[in-house]
Structure formats: structure tokens, C-alpha cells
Amino acid sequence: MLKIQQVSKTYRKKRLFGEHETIEAVKNMSFTLKQGVCLAIVGESGSGKTTLGKLIIGMEKPDSGIIQFDHINLATTCKEEKKQLQKNIQIVFQDCHSAVNPKMKIRDIIAEPMNCHLQLTKQQQLEKIKELLVQVGLSERDAQKYPHQLSGGQLQRVTIARAIATDPKLIILDESINSLDILVQISILKLLKKLQQERGFSYLFITHDLHAVSLFADEVAVVDQGEVVEFLHDVSQIPCMTHPISQRLLASRLPINRQEISSLQGEQVS
Amino acid sequence: MLEIRDLSITLQTAQGPKKVVQHVDFQIPTGTTLGIVGESGSGKTMLCYAILQLFRESRHYGGDILLEGRSLLGMDEQQLRCLRGNDVACILQNPMAMFNPIITIGKHMVETLQAHRSLSKKQALHIATEQLAFFQLTDSRLLKKYPHELSGGMLQRVMIAMAMSLRPKLLLADEPTTALDTMTQLKILEELSHCQQQYQTTMLIVSHDLGVIARMADQIVVMRRGKIMEYGPAERILQNPVHSYTKALVAAKRKDDQLEKLVDSWSGDTNGILYELDTNYWVRQEESRC
16 A cells, blocks of 8 residues: 655755765655554664654655555646545654644544535534544544643544545654553554444554554564664564664663563673 | 642632542652642642642641641741742753753752752752762753753752752642653653662652553552542552443553443543542542443
């Protein structure tokens, strides 16, 4: 469904004096994502994970390479296709407070993508908003509230409701749940998993939390400095990852089991 | 060393008084670490502020906080100023927001040292360099840098170095690694335990991540909605949690088949009474659910 071929993106950092500095955020990255699959992109900060997400939704343009979604090349779309793409690819950002307009009611926040992409009557739209809110574990009354009246976890659920409002095919989760409490994380992952099974959503799950990956993802790509360094087709293989970067990620997990802690500490010392 | 006795905190809000911490009791013996784990809004940060006695005008305290036998609630501003930094130091969550952006790292450190000790600038700089070197920050230009030039992990290390430069007896770490990625997190935690071994510091670590707590703490307090749910030795809580909220938290960190059941079975009830299950092991009673 989503096909990334040899995609590169370089940023130029401007200096007041002297040479421009170039940073290769994404280097020759290639992978494919099938319908109904959750692919986790794991890496340290600065490894190009977020840039990848931005490239896929079209917020940034790649310098080279091809991004294909449903056999449509993102770089050469006509207006019609572009609209279709926007409907089908949605993103949930890490910081939910800056992802919503503080002056809009929750109702309007969720309605916005529907206004653009779905032809619904006012009444239908209202019904759907209520349905979505219940689906993400909020109450219908929350529709009348403003973002500041909700907690971070609740607001993040609103942004998820907004993302699924247009029935997209792919949802990009860019560190979307890291800032939430662990039990809230679990319930949101549960919801996303359910949607995946019911509606065949695909996910691109960008994170550095290997534990959440092992609970939620189907496939894993480890990235470092803009390159995919290891790709696993089966998430249960995580403990057997071999690349040094993957092993560093593994070593930085924080297990709660005392024996596991001491064995990890041994590895870290050596 | 630190003893919290039946502490309650009431905040004055626009909607009237709000109880944010209710009847919290715990002790931290010298040189050990106590971890507080809980979700947002559970009153963890309020406890830290209470120990530092910050914002005391707007809060109403019940119970007592004893640091080495001295009550903090009865102290006046002068005594408190002496205490903060010298005896109690604090590391906060977001290192980016804690530094003054127009002052260099060196100036920050010198300022802190001079505020508490009578030192010349040269002596203070010397101590600062030494202290930074202890945390493997040996770059000589570091002292001349501004906060925005450093990464979050670096700044957090500088903050720890700064907090430790006065050799406090008690270090409060309020979500010290939440804003950082996992690899940096590990480094910071290692440095904290290293520094505890070196200086025998007593630590109070607050986090919502049970993984962080499990790695550092000797004792664990599980909090929710301002109340203690479970309090006891780390080993026991992690191996055999008793309260269903703790069970859900522990299961969420393992790959547990019963996870969903446990998360759902957590009733959200926090009104039971706290009873002593064993010596120094307290659990809040739950309504039995059929």
C-alpha cells in the first residue's frame, strides 16, 4: 500500500557566517507497508523518524526517491488525487496541545477533516462525532468543551478521533502516546488495535519505546541517522536484534524485573 | 532522614479548596532511594513542592514534614532559604525550561555556589569544573555555552551537577528523565546512582514510569488521586503487587496475557482504608468486587 523507494531528505542549516551546514535527515530509505499492518519505526532522537512521517503526509518534499501510496506517486499528483491522499493518510502528533486550535470546540476540531473530505449533513456529522468520541473513550458531552478543559490524555484521544474521522487507510503515530500515563497508553493502544482489526487500518508507529512496540506493532524498522539499519518482519524477534544500534536500544529498556535489571546492567558495563 | 507524617495538602482554587494530597505517610532512611509512581494528577509533584516548601502561601498543609528531625512546616523564610540548596536540592522535569536562556552555564553554576557559600568567583569556577568533570562533562568550553546550545540530556546532566555541587543530603528528582529519549534516560539514571554511591545522598525520585522507579528505588510509593495505594520495599511491590492498581501498572510493563483483564479490573476506587499488611508494607483496602 505504502511504498518508499530510495527516499532522501537533506536540511540545510543556515549559519550567519561561513559555510552552510547540511544535515541528511533521511538517507536512501526504502520499505513497503502492507494494508492492515502496523510498522514501528524505532530510533534515537535525531534519527530522522519524524522527518519520515512528514515526508509521507506531504508536509515536506523529498530531495530524491519515490513515495507511493496506493500506486499514486506523491510527487506527481493532480488536485483530485491529492485530496484523496489527504483523506487516506492521517497523522497524530506527539504534542496534542499544539495540534489543536485552542479557540475551537472539540466538536469543531473533529468536524474539520469531515467538512473537507466527507459529504455529510449537519445531523449526520453530529451523530458521527458522538460516535467517534465514545469510540475513543470520551463522553458525548465532551463535544461542547474547549481543549483547555481536557487533560493531555483526553486531548490526545480527541486528536486520534480526528484522525480516524475520515476513515483513512494509514495513520501515522508520531510519538503520539509517549507522554501519556502508562495505563492510558495501554487503553489507547487497545483502541487502535481494535480499529486495525475492524477497519483494516495500517499504522506507522514512530517511537523510541520498545515496550510499546512489542505490545502493538507487527513489523519493526530500526533507523539510525536516516537509514534503516535493521528490519524485522516479526515483532517477537525484538530480543534477537543484532545491529549495534538495535542492541543499544534494547539495553536502554527499563525492565521492572530485578533479575533482568542486573543482567542488563552487566551488559551495559561491558 | 526524611519523614512525611500524615501530610495533606489543600490548594486554593477558583472553585474553592481542593485536596491534592491526602494523609500521606512515608520515611526515607539516609542514603536510600524512595520512588513515587503515579499518573498525572496524583499529587507527586505537589509532594516535591511541599518538601521544598515552595508556594507555601497558596497552600494549606496538614500533618508534618521532618528533615533530620526538624519540622519544615514551622520554619520561616530565612531558615528555608538556608535549607534549600544546602540540604535539599531538586532536579525538575524539563531541563530546557529551567535555565535562564541569556546566562551561560558557567554563570549559572557560579551563581548557585556563591549564593550558598562564601567563595570567590575563581574558586566557584574551579568547583564547577570539577563537578562537571564528575559527570563526564569535560569540555572546557561548556562553561561558556548558553543553554540553547546544549541538548536536553546534556542540560539535565548540568542540572544534576549543579544540584549536587553543594552536596545536599536530600535530592528530589521530579520526573528527571521524562523529557529525554530512552538512551539518554539510561545515562542520566546511571549518573544519579553513581552520585548516590559517591556522596551517600538520600533520594526521592518521582516518575510515572515504573521502569525508572524499579531501577533506582529501594522503596516504592504508589499514588493515585493524592492517596497512597501501596507503599513498601521495591522488591516486593514489583514481584507481588497486592493492590489491583499496582497490579495493572506492573502488568503494563511486562508482556502479560492478563494485562487487559487487569487494567479493566482496576475499579478506580480510592476510598478504602490503608492497612499495614506487613512491617513497613502498606496497602489500601479495596472493595471486594464480585
